Amino acid sequence: MIDKDIEKAINKQINEEMYSAYLYLAMSAYFQDISLPGFANWMYVQYQEEVTHAMKFYRYLVERGGRVELHAIAEPPKEWKSPLHAMEETLNHERHITQLINELADLAEKKKDRATLNLLQWFIDEQVEEEANDEEIIAKLKMVGDSPSGLLMLDSQLGQRTFVDETAGGE
Numbered sequence: 001m002i003d004k005d006i007e008k009a010i011n012k013q014i015n016e017e018m019y020s021a022y023l024y025l026a027m028s029a030y031f032q033d034i035s036l037p038g039f040a041n042w043m044y045v046q047y048q049e050e051v052t053h054a055m056k057f058y059r060y061l062v063e064r065g066g067r068v069e070l071h072a073i074a075e076p077p078k079e080w081k082s083p084l085h086a087m088e089e090t091l092n093h094e095r096h097i098t099q100l101i102n103e104l105a106d107l108a109e110k111k112k113d114r115a116t117l118n119l120l121q122w123f124i125d126e127q128v129e130e131e132a133n134d135e136e137i138i139a140k141l142k143m144v145g146d147s148p149s150g151l152l153m154l155d156s157q158l159g160q161r162t163f164v165d166e167t168a169g170g171e
C-alpha cells in the first residue's frame with residue numbers, strides 16, 4: 001500500500017501532466033493558426049508525450065494499490081506573441097514541472113519510498129531532455145531572428161518529429 005501523502009502528490013502530478021498536454025495542444029492550435037505546421041506538429045507530439053507521462057503515473061499508482069483521482073484541468077492560454085514567446089513559455093513550464101518532480105522526489109526520500117524514487121528517476125532524466133530540446137529550439141529561433149526563410153526552414157525541420165511512446169514497456 002502506498003503512503004497517503006505520496007498518493008496525493010502523484011494524483012496532483014497526473015493533473016499537472018494532463019495540463020501540460022492541454023497547454024501543448026493549445027500551442028499546436030496556435031501554430032496551425034499562424035501557418036507554421038511544423039511547429040504545430042512538434043507541439044502535437046509534445047501533447048501526446050505528456051498524456052503518456054500522466055498515464056505512467058496513473059499506472060504506477062494503480063500498481064501500488066493507490067486510488068487515482070482525476071481533477072479538473074485548467075484552461076490553457078490561447079495566444080502567444082510570437083513563436084519565440086510560445087517556446088519560452090514552454091521552457092518556463094517545463095522548469096516548473098522539473099521543480100514539481102524534484103519536490104516529489106524529496107517527499108519520496110523523506111518517506112523512504114524507494115519504488116517511487118525509482119519511478120521518479122525516469123522523470124528526472126526525461127526533464128533534462130525536455131528542457132534541452134526547448135533550449136535548442138529557442139536558440140535556433142533567436143538565430144533565425146526576422147528571417148522568414150529561416151523560420152520556414154526550422155518549421156520544416158520540426159515537422160519531422162514523430163511520436164514514440166517512451167513509457168511503453170518495462171513496467
Ligand code: FEO
Nearest residue numbers: 017050053097130
Ligand atoms: Fe511531462 Fe513535459 O513534462
